Amino acid sequence: MAASLPLIPRNRAIHPDSYDPGYKTSMSRAPELPLLSLDSTPSEETGPRFGHGTIGPLDNNLILNWTKGAAPAVGERILLHGRVMDEMGRPVPETLVEIWQANAGGRYRHVKDTYFAPFDPNFGGCGRTLTDADGYYQFMTIKPGAYPWPNRGNDWRPAHIHFSVFGHAFGQRLITQMYFEGDPLIARCPIVATIKDRGQIEQLVAPLDMAMAKPMDFLAYKFDIVLRGRRHTLFENRPEGM
């Protein structure tokens, strides 16, 4: 069955360094010993699936979902859209995409966020949706603000949106962050800089997409996501060495 096709081994060089002195918290939380690399098994090749019953009609609209449509959030209105694919370029349909973000002032609605930028009473900060049959997704939201964070003396996070994507296998699980074209803070961010491959950083920066922007209403940004692929060969699932 398709759910048991092996996963392509992850290329760790295109992911961030786990230990990076520029991002101080990583220094006590990054494994020191090598990971144990093995072929995937059904434990990694299968994964949770979520149906349309899980998703409410406003779940992908962060401008309206906190107030259930009663009042819109403050900020630069944007459509965020893109496609989830695997490394072989195949669309990943019907998969859950979750996002979370700060409000337009750079404040998260979280018990641990003590930055003095005010809450927006009309903004919660999370959304979720399923990709369609071709792997496409869309969110309506506001552009989050940049904010300072305790790391080096004066570090600021560029405006960003956190993405959590499931794929169809637990071994495809990915959490990442999307940045906005033209933000001068990207080049100064120590969390961005944990990624050493410049091309991979560029893949996290969403371009302004005027073709999808609606006049007198919202701007648009496009962000495609690539998950681990599967090996499709005729020679799987035989006893070892045969």
Next chain:
Amino acid sequence: MVQKLDQLTETASQTAGPYVHIGCIPSFAGLEGIYPEDLGRSPIADGAMGTPITITGSVFDSTGWALRDALLETWQADAAGIYPGQPGADPAVSGFCRFAADGQSGLYTLQTIKPGPVTLPDGRVQAPHISVWIVARGINTGLSTRIYFEDEKNESDPVLSRIEQRPRVQTLIAQLTGGGAYRFDIRLRGEGETVFLDM
């Protein structure tokens, strides 16, 4: 010149950060009501077959401090070793659970049923285990490991048998602390470091 492979590169991971709960378990962050309920509150529904178990533990950094901001996800087979979505799977087992270390104590708790052994396509058998994925501030790419059980036959498990330094096998084995209760601590770095998997 050669032909192009036409493959894409996986999107790079970034840390889930300290506010991961907003997106993944919003009621923990103080966003009650934005969804009817948090996703993955339990890996089982009423009527799930198998032995109920409770696993508690903490995720420790290299200084021995238990993380207060870790988010864990688990994925497991049913009592017969069949994964949800596979033919014959127990319909009362969703297999997926999502939970956070407690903001005060750093303890996590997982209540589920014990999974069965999983037979691989090549005939080898994996001992009962639960897959775990850990994200948090300071973890740049989510970490994968497995929970095995002290009271199961783990000797011929194909993953555990690949761990060269035999004492490290213990880092993947939950210790029985009472009837159906286990302790499983995760050490991210340094002494007693957990074996993390790249599979």
